Amino acid sequence: MKNVKKITSVFIVMFLMISGLVSAQDRAINPNQLPKTAKAFLSGHFKGIPVSSAIEDREIYGVDEYKVYLNNGMKAEFDSSGNWKEVDGKHQKVPYGFIPVSIKNYTGRNFPNTYIVKIERKRWSYKAELSNGLELEFDRNGNFKRIDD
Missing domain, CATH: 3.40.1420.30 (Inhibitor of vertebrate lysozyme, Ivy)
Known part of the structure; x- marks a missing residue:
């Protein structure tokens, strides 16, 4: 019985690795x-x-x-x-043409000496990383939610 369990376990592990x-x-x-x-x-x-x-x-x-x-x-x-x-942007300023206006306005107004170096669009939100290392979260309409730590 132990051998059957071992063989089954080996096959399951192999299957998972191959399917991955x-x-x-x-x-x-x-x-x-x-x-x-x-x-x-x-x-x-x-x-x-x-x-x-x-x-x-x-x-x-x-x-x-x-x-x-x-x-x-x-x-x-x-x-x-x-x-x-x-x-x-890999620490470079990303082009702002595609970034929602509300996000551009918020970052420009509240963090005037910084720029966006990375932006991610998810299903329900945006995440923007600034040149000073802060990560800001916005809702899908571009309204500020919080600073991500």
Whole structure:
């Protein structure tokens, strides 16, 4: 009986490991293979900054997200439809053209000597990291919620 349990346990562990490898596969793609929405975002907000690499994150059910690395060191993440999820300036000021006006106004008014170096859009909220290291949370309408610590 002990041997049967050991063999079953080994098979379960092997199955979980193999399914984990199969389910999440990143692969490099040509930037031209990005969704139109992502390409339009990049050309509109990062004009003249070449893409150094683009990664497609595939799951069993299809593409989960795209990660784009720019030659200036910045990174942008997009959902499967090409809508932006996150822009990381890697300590550089991110372009403000896509950031909701209420977030730009709040950060400019309350933190005048800083700039946004990273912004993340979630389903119900935004998170913005400032050049001074503070992380601010906003609701989905761009209204300030709190400082994240």
